[in-house]
Structures are given as structure tokens and as C-alpha cells.
Amino acid sequence: EVQLVESGGGLVQPGESLRLSCVASGFTFSDHYMDWVRQAPGKGLEWVGQTRNKANNYTTKYATSVKGRFTISRDDSKNSLYLQMIRLKTEDTAVYYCARVAYGSGSYDYWGQGTLVTVSS
Amino acid sequence: DIVMTQTPLSLPVTPGEPASISCRSSQRFLDSDDGNTYLDWYLQKPGQSPQLLIFALSFRAAGVPDRFSGSGSGTDFTLKISRVEAEDVGVYYCMQHIEFPYTFGQGTKLEIK
Numbered sequence: 001e002v003q004l005v006e007s008g009g010g011l012v013q014p015g016e017s018l019r020l021s022c023v024a025s026g027f028t029f030s031d032h033y034m035d036w037v038r039q040a041p042g043k044g045l046e047w048v049g050q051t052r053n054k055a056n057n058y059t060t061k062y063a064t065s066v067k068g069r070f071t072i073s074r075d076d077s078k079n080s081l082y083l084q085m086i087r088l089k090t091e092d093t094a095v096y097y098c099a100r101v102a103y104g105s106g107s108y109d110y111w112g113q114g115t116l117v118t119v120s121s
Numbered sequence: 122d123i124v125m126t127q128t129p130l131s132l133p134v135t136p137g138e139p140a141s142i143s144c145r146s147s148q149r150f151l152d153s154d155d156g157n158t159y160l161d162w163y164l165q166k167p168g169q170s171p172q173l174l175i176f177a178l179s180f181r182a183a184g185v186p187d188r189f190s191g192s193g194s195g196t197d198f199t200l201k202i203s204r205v206e207a208e209d210v211g212v213y214y215c216m217q218h219i220e221f222p223y224t225f226g227q228g229t230k231l232e233i234k
Contacts, residue, residue, distance in 0.1 A: 044214065045171065045214055045216070047224065063222045064222060097171070108173055111172070
């Protein structure tokens, strides 16, 4: 069974940093692209960024709103995806989901349960 | 960025009746290498993570009932539910992933009358 479990969320002050993790199981993690998607309270979904697999040089892409502040990385030996966030802003408050990118279609066929990040003074 | 605009934003439906959600992109998608249109539909049920319904414009994800269908071309895309059931309540999102940054529609909240 495919599972994605996020962790690392919490309450931080503006300007601080936080690192989220997503541990994958039930599939060959190293083969897949992985994305982060977030959802502000009561709002819609917003794509955050993507990391490709080793065969594609672990290339990363980011939303304009987070570029230069967020870094996506992965450790295939630990089946883990990370989102390092620095210089957090109040508008970064959201539930952060990791999502598996399906072969071929590029769609998100599995999502984690999400982890809440609250940026507030 | 490609802006995805959904209508309506709220959709009350009587069980057994059909429903339709429109998604319009601000520009035509670039042609993909494989000819697919990278337009998906996701459903977020209350209190849950989103789940994939339709991928590549018109293909149902595994386990999705055949009352759900996707269609469209150019800049106009549609999700149709032939007969709404109570379990279909939630927020529906379209998403394009042909160009970075990937973008979602605002969401359409389907509720049962």
C-alpha cells in the first residue's frame, strides 16, 4: 500500500525557518518525481514545487511565491522528501501536502495527509 | 502563469441529477511531446486530502466511478457527473501541469440539495 506521511509542521514566527519531511512507503520512491502542494486555511490548492528523480538529475522547480526561500530535496536511501523553508511569511501559513507524481500522466495519484504550518507572531 | 478559472464556484445538486463544472485556462496549453493534454481533476472531500479523479483530460483514475467524465479542448474543459450521489460532495479542482508553474482552479464546492 502506497503511503506518504508528512511531518515537521508547527507554529513559527515570521522570518524563521522550518523543515518538512515526507516519508514514503509501498512503492519505489527513487523512481518517482515528487511535489509539494499547499492549502491556506479555507482556501484552494497551490502548487509549491517539484523534485525530479535521479535519472533526471534531481531537477527542481518552484512557484514564484517561494523561489529563493524554499528548497526541495530528497534522500532516496531514506525514502524521504523534504521541504526546507526559510524567511517564512504569514502568507506561508497552510497545510502542506506531498504528492507522488504518477508515471506517464504526471498527475498526483497519491497524496499525504498534510502537515500544518502556521506563521504568526 | 496560466490562470485556471472554474465556474461555478458553488454547485448545489439534487441526488440523481447531473452536474457539470467548467474550467477555462487563460491560454492554450503548449503541445506535449506525447500529445496528451495535461489537465487533471481532483476532488477534496470534507476533511480529506485531495484525490485524483480524471487525468490527461479524460482518463478516469483507478477506482473512479464511470459517472465521472472529463472533456474539452483548447482553453475550455469540463468535468461532468452523470448522476450525483451523496458521496460526491466536496471541492473539485482542475489543474494544469503542462507548464511551470503548475496551477489549480479556485475550486468548485459541490453540495447536495
